[in-house]
Amino acid sequence: MCARYTLTKAQKDLLIRYQVKFPAGYKPNYNLAPTQKGLVITADEPDTAQLMHFGLVPYWAQSTKLDFSTLxxxxxxxxxxxTFAPLITHRKTCLVLADGFYEWDKKTGxxxxxxxxxKDRDLFAFAGLWSQWKDQFSGEVYRSFTIMTTQANETVGKVHAPKFRMPVILSREEEALWLSKDLGTPDLLNLCKAYPDELMDCYRVDKAVNATVIKGVINNRPELIQAIN
Known part of the structure; x- marks a missing residue:
């Protein structure tokens, strides 16, 4: 499972890697949590990066209240x-831009x-799906996304036991395929595999990252990604 991740790069660095239009209001996030806005690039608008809410709200939902099963x-x-089949069928695919993600080891209590x-890239993309919800009375539009997951590899499994999940991390070549509207659904889903162990690394961070909000303020600080021990 992936319920918290990071995108700490400055916009100028993102522009070098993804040569797309960027939205106003982008800021690095060291602890991106559900309902907060992440940066995504969709198959419908591959030349534009958009800020969308993390945690998918289906178009048919009664409200934007998040069901955490759609993270x-x-x-x-x-x-x-x-919730998801129509999105993959109609190619509502997106790249979720990131440079790291968090998992929690609970084996010791x-x-x-x-x-x-x-190890091979300091900026990458998760495979994602997105949806647009519209309030029937006010006309408010709420765009949101979910992150695809697959069986955890050994690297993630050392922390998050192998029976658990990890986000689908796409290679550079696979990013273009994930946004392709010409690829068949089976071929698209074949991209959803564990990232190679030898290309991943992990390190302990302070338990301060466990909190998403402290005294009503979003917990988003550079110190959260610093290694300890």
């Missing part, structure tokens, strides 16, 4: 889920956070 979409089960990063 992630299990790639092996997606075609049997009414404590809740110890680890940050996972890539």
């Amino acid at each position: 992630n979409a299990r790639s092996e089960e997606i075609m049997g889920k009414k 404590e809740t110890l956070p680890y940050r996972f990063v890539l």
Whole structure:
């Protein structure tokens, strides 16, 4: 599962890697949590990065109240889920830009956070799906996304036991395929595999990252990604 991640790069660095239009209001996030806005690039508008809410709200929902089961979409089960199947069928795919994600080791009885990063790239994208909800009375538009997951690899499994999940991290070549509207659904879902162990690393971070809000203020500080021990 992926319920918290990071995108700490400055906009100028993002522009070098993803040559797209960027929205006003982007700020680095060291502890991006559900309902907060993440940066995504959709198959419908591949030349534009957009800020959308983390945690998918289906178009048919009664409100934007988040059901936490829509933070992630299990790639092996997606075609049997009414929330996600139409999105993959109609190619509502997106790249969720990131540079790390958190998982928690609970084997000792404590809740110890680890940050996972890539060795070969300091900026990458999760495979995602997005949806647009519209209030029938006010006309308010709410765009949101979910992150695809797959079986955890060994690197993630050392912290998050192998029976658990990890986000689908796309290679640079796969990013273009995930946004392609010409790829068949089976081929699209075949991209949802664990990232190679030898290209991943992780390290302990302070338990301060466990909190998403402190005294009513969003907990988003550079210190949260610093390694300890």
